[in-house]
Amino acid sequence: MMIAVRLFARARDLAGRDMLPVELPAGATVADLRQSIRLACPALTDLLARSRIAVGDDFAEDETKLTAGVDVAIIPPVSGG
């Protein structure tokens, strides 16, 4: 399945785009996604290690399973306020 990962802030600048398409097998987890992101865009490796992953607009754990079409985003440490 194809997952389109949304990128924000420094993640977007590092990747030079606001969406990173990643191909994953059915049943893949957030941990699998992290590995695929590192392979698809090595520039994101360091920031990714300090970032959370959002699935369906909420923070997800590494064990969270992904489904086709779900919204996925890299959430670098936030700095609102």
Place this chain on the structure above:
Amino acid sequence: MIQLTNEPIDHNALTELVRRPGCGAVVTFLGTVRDLTGDQVTVALDYDAYPQMAERKFAEIEAEVRSRWPVGEIALVHRLGHLDIGDVSVAVAVSCPHRHQAFDACRFAIDQIKELVPIWKKENWADGRTEWVHPGAG
């Protein structure tokens, strides 16, 4: 009341919005753009957000505040886009029957916003460099 906006925040209107006859206390917190971080001079900030998730997190924070304190009304507003020194970037207004409740509720809400809501700021330094702020990042 929750809002992400590209327009200036009318904080006086928000303070009025949360006033209630049963509430003897209103606390409004404003976050404003500061010109110094350590010895580095800021000339402006740019705020970016993941809007749909930010609105969800704001709603969760509002629900949590209402579950912990007897809130009359609460307003959570964050501005996005390009802000100059002194501009209001975030406003939290809360009314409660008594002052300690309103202070505690407002403090909790802004602390939660700064920890949980997917919003990011980019420093525009005086020397022309820009830098996304990701706390804990090198």
